[in-house]
Structure formats: structure tokens, C-alpha cells
Amino acid sequence: MLNDKVFRSKKAIAAIMLTFLAFFIAGCHKPDEPDDEGINNGGNDTVVTVHEFVDLGLASGTLWATCNVGADSPEEFGDYFAWGETAPKDVYSWSNYQYGDTLNGHFAMNKYCSDSEWGYHWYVDSLTILEPMDDAATANWGADWRMPTKEEYEELYQNTSWVWTEVNGVEGRLMTGPNGNSVFFPATGFYLDHEVICPGLGIYWSNTLQLSCPERGWSLHFDWESCHVCGTYERCRGQSVRAVRVER
Secondary structure, eight states: OHHHHHHHHHHHHHHHHHHHHHHHHHTSOOTTSOOTTOOOOOTTSOOOOOOOEEEOOOTTOOEEEEEETTOSSTTOOOOOBOTTOOSOOSOBSGGGOSSEEEETTEEEESSSOSOGGGBTTSOOOOOOBOOGGGOHHHHHHOTTEEOOOHHHHHHHHHSOEEEEEEETTEEEEEEEOTTSOEEEEEOOOEEEBTEEEOTTOEEEEEEEEOTTSTTEEEEEEEOSSOEEEEEEEETTSBBBOEEEEOOO
16 A cells, blocks of 8 residues: 555656646747747758847837847858848859849849849849848848848948947947947958958948949948948849848
8 A cells, every 4th residue: 555655656746747847848949949039940941049139229220230140249250142142152253143144245134123224135123122032131040130221221320420440359340329339340341253352341231222223232331431331332242241120
């Protein structure tokens, strides 16, 4: 009788322990399960982790990531992307650019083209902002993120104070918003063909097409003395991407 009571007592304790363990596991997220923000890491899909962002106190309420796509800290360069492509590569040129092909001696676009003169067989569409599937921030970090618009970059540099500085030996621009919060952009240069050009320059893609010349996209451009938004960079170049947060 005593042994039977001990047995039943052990079974009860084991059941309680299993219930507690199941509750604990249910409260944790595996790498391939959605987290509290609804980001699904997706099993065989690209693993998405939680990324930090900062509110600079800008009028639009735009929230800026603290590091580049492909980086783990503010001073890391991260990955380089051609405009509209979502993965880094070894060579950045028109010969391997995703959206178009060579026609009559020059490269012609088959997506994001506002002028038939630049279109493949006179192709034109109405797309002036990268779709989520072509946005390097969204594709790599999830639906809560996207690349900034031209206007968001203009707001950033026009409404922040800045200083050229170093973070862990890496030069770049520290931008401080009206509320005193700051974000650091390393001077990453850009890729042309297989090498980095102008390493002391910061050039970051926006998600916005240059309408008057659709072979180009708008970019944030800065060095040690100035900052502006520029639309002279060909889409095939490899440039850095800084994400902004999409609040739901």
C-alpha cells in the first residue's frame, strides 16, 4: 500500500513538472517561429532577428535602424545591394543587373521604368517606389522594415545636427535629432564592378526611382563636410541600405 502511494505521488509530481515545462516552452519562441512583433523567421526562409531602432524626434515619426542591413553593429558596413535587388553579390554591373538587358548597345529596363527611351522594347510601368519583394530591408529583415524614401532622407539630413566622427575606428556621420537621440552612418563607399569606390564617402539607397532618368535611384550622399540627397547613381551599383521601421 505504501509503495502504491509513493508511486502515485511520483506520477503526480511528474505530471506537474511536465505541465510546467509545457507552459515554459509555450512562452518561448524558437528561431523559426513568429516573435512578439509578428516576424516569422520561416524555417527554410532567411532568418530574421530583432533589430534596434531609434526615434530621432522627427515630424514624420520615422524610426531609423541603428545599423545597416547585413551589419550587427552601427559601425559595420553591412551588405551592398544594387537598387531593387535583395542579395549581395561579387560583381555589380549592368551585365548582371536583375531588371533589364542590353538592347541596341545600351542597358534597357524591364521594371521600374518611367521613360520608354530607357525601357526594354519601349517598356514603361508606373512603379516609382520599390515593391516589398524588391526592397532589401523588407526582404532581409521582414515586413516591419523597408528602405527609406527620398523624402525621409531629406527630412533626416535637414532636421538633424551632425558631426563627422569615428566609432570603433570607423569614420562616418553621427546625426542627432531634435530630441537628442542619435544614429550613426558609417562612410561605406560603393561597389562598382568588383571593387569598393570612394571608401570615405557615405552613399545609401532610398527606395525611390529617379523619374527623369530611370536608370538611377535616389541616394543619401555625405562626406566629412556636407550631406544631401542625390539622384545620379546608376541602379546597378552596390550601395549600403539603412532601414526604417514600419509601425503597425
